[in-house]
Amino acid sequence: MSNRFQPLLDAQREHFLTDATKSYDWRMDQLGRMERMLLENKDAFCAALYQDFGKPPFEQLFEITVPSGVIRYYRENLRELMAPQQVAIPAGLEATGNKGVIYKEPYGVTLVIGPFNAPILLLLDPAIAALAAGNTVILKPANTTPATAALFQELVPQYFAPENVTVVTGGREEIGELLLLPFDFIFFTGSSAVGKVVMRAAAEHLTPVILELGGQNPTIVDETANLDIAADRIAWGHNAISGQWCIAPGYVCVHESVADVLVGKLKASIVKMYGEDPSKSPDFARMISTHDAERVASYIIPGKVVHGGRFDIAARYVEPTILYPSGWDDPALQQEVFGPVLPVMAYRDLREIVGIIKRKPKPLAAYIFSKDKAAIDHVLASLSFGGGCVNQTNLHCWIDSLPFGGVGNSGMGKYYGKAGFDALSNAKAMLIGNPDVDLDVFPPYAGKDIARNLSVFS
Structure with a gap:
């Protein structure tokens, strides 16, 4: 044929x-x-x-x-x-x-x-x-x-x-x-x-x-992070292109001592960027299809919605949504969301949460917000992912000196x-050889100092 x-x-x-x-x-x-x-x-x-x-x-x-x-x-x-x-x-x-x-x-x-x-x-x-x-x-x-x-x-x-x-x-x-x-x-x-x-x-x-x-890209926010900076960068990184970005923060793990504060700041950041009704914002894109709008909307658990939650399938619109407190069994954490629904969960011990994340499929990106060098070093040394940022999101993919790709x-x-x-x-x-200098490593070997001749390769 x-x-x-x-x-x-x-x-x-x-x-x-x-x-x-x-x-x-x-x-x-x-x-x-x-x-x-x-x-x-x-x-x-x-x-x-x-x-x-x-x-x-x-x-x-x-x-x-x-x-x-x-x-x-x-x-x-x-x-x-x-x-x-x-x-x-x-x-x-x-x-x-x-x-x-x-x-x-x-x-x-x-x-x-x-x-x-x-x-x-x-x-x-x-x-x-x-x-x-x-x-x-x-x-x-x-x-x-x-x-x-x-x-x-x-x-x-x-x-x-x-x-x-x-x-x-x-x-x-x-x-x-x-x-x-x-x-x-x-x-x-x-x-x-x-x-x-x-x-x-x-x-x-x-x-x-x-x-x-792609994959579900983790974002870790520890208790030392600048929460205002973290909220703005996560809200933008997650909701740009209506969340349809392969390097978007897929979910947030935040230390329990600052979890409620971060969630509040994430809400404020979303409103600041897209207004009280993002469907009217000129800066908020639509889902690529009604099928994808329906898929992403299906991840919304009404009892866990602390911000957003509205959608219009025919208009290919899903509102920027925060789900908190999320759990590993939630639908939005079973696969890459690829839409503006953000699960947020609290953690108590950094090593424990990193141990859970590293047993999941390796993501394209990962992000950590922290001022603790030891914590940052642990995350970078322990987690395998394609690339990412410390105290930033998404921007690494704009820099031509940084190789971009997955694992x-x-x-x-x-x-x-x-x-x-x-x-x-x-x-x-x-290997470009000298045409005029003999390198005798060929048979017959009898009577030759093979070790000396082979030493040129070491």
């Missing part, structure tokens, strides 16, 4: 095999095209984001400025990133005129599958890294953001030759068909369930993957900045 996307793969692979994409000029040209597509169509992209799920202006512009910043990083650092890197080798080999060099080469045709929650940023950031590394790209935007996907389908052919970058729209059927093809690299951002599907498909062709997934159930592989270039490049390790 023929695959309708095979010609797209074939055209990009044939172009890649010409070695055209390996040049500095090609990479800079593609980065320039990407930047122009973003900046020249900023208003159209922002309008599409608003049409798809009511993203407020700041969150719209965030999706333009962050990829633009990534492009700027690669433009300023590309020559250095591309340059062969000489590395130390055993002294004996070096003394005989050998040297070790790492060459960074592109993989080839890269499939980038983006999510709905940041449908521009999280589709283009991986694509920008792939292009900087010299790969061609097939983009698959989320079908649940139809206005944004349609805009990509319209704009990409205007800025890119299809043998360099092209776009495929559609849903599950199209993704399934794409995954049958032998790509050279796959970059997927989305749920853990779909990540497993992608990884199984990639295994058929031994295709390397980066999986950016275990929350994903595999890191990108952003140099980490992204390295992840989308094969590190070709080479």
Whole structure:
């Protein structure tokens, strides 16, 4: 049975095999095209984001400025990133005129599958890294953001030759068909369930993957924390994009001595940011679908609602909600909420609560608010997670010098900045020999000082 996307793969692979994409000029040209597509169509992209799920202006512009910043990083650092890197080798080999060099080469045709929650940023950031590394790209935007996907389908052919970058729209059927093809690299951002599907498909062709997934991200607030700072940053980090952010604080564990105070401050922070009725706030997005609104609303336990709790499924609206005191058996703690419902629970002993958290699936992010260095060090040393913040939330994902990615159930592989270039490049390790100096480690061995000859490798 023929695959309708095979010609797209074939055209990009044939172009890649010409070695055209390996040049500095090609990479800079593609980065320039990407930047122009973003900046020249900023208003159209922002309008599409608003049409798809009511993203407020700041969150719209965030999706333009962050990829633009990534492009700027690669433009300023590309020559250095591309340059062969000489590395130390055993002294004996070096003394005989050998040297070790790492060459960074592109993989080839890269499939980038983006999510709905940041449908521009999280589709283009991986694509920008792939292009900087010299790969061609097939983009698959989320079908649940139809206005944004349609805009990509319209704009990409205007800025890119299809043998360099092209776009495929559609849903599950199209993704399934794409995954049958032998790509050279796959970059997927989305749920853990779909990540497993992608990884199984990639295994058929031994295709390397980066999986950016998710999970319930813990936030720990101890008794030394600045509660005003913690409340503002948790309230914003959890409710931005209506909670549909893979690095959003998923639940809060707060020391019992300050639990009631923090809950009060969280309520105040939500009102300060979104008003008494967030449904009227221009700064509060909607859920991506009625199905997701219904799912998130189902986590609300009326008896535990201390703030919010209202929802309108048809309008895809769930109010920023605090559940307190929550317990580990509550529905909102059985999986990633991915919505504006925040479970809060009190703890008595830090080591005990960390011991519970570390036995759960490894999250994409974790946050701790504390002024106690010993407490901070214990959390960071004991918990495994992709990345996070101390006395902040979410901001680590904006910094190109910090590798971003998950671990275990929350994903595999890191990108952003140099980490992204390295992840989308094969590190070709080479020993460059001296053509004029003999290194006699070959048979026949009789009468040779093998130990002396082998000592050059140590």
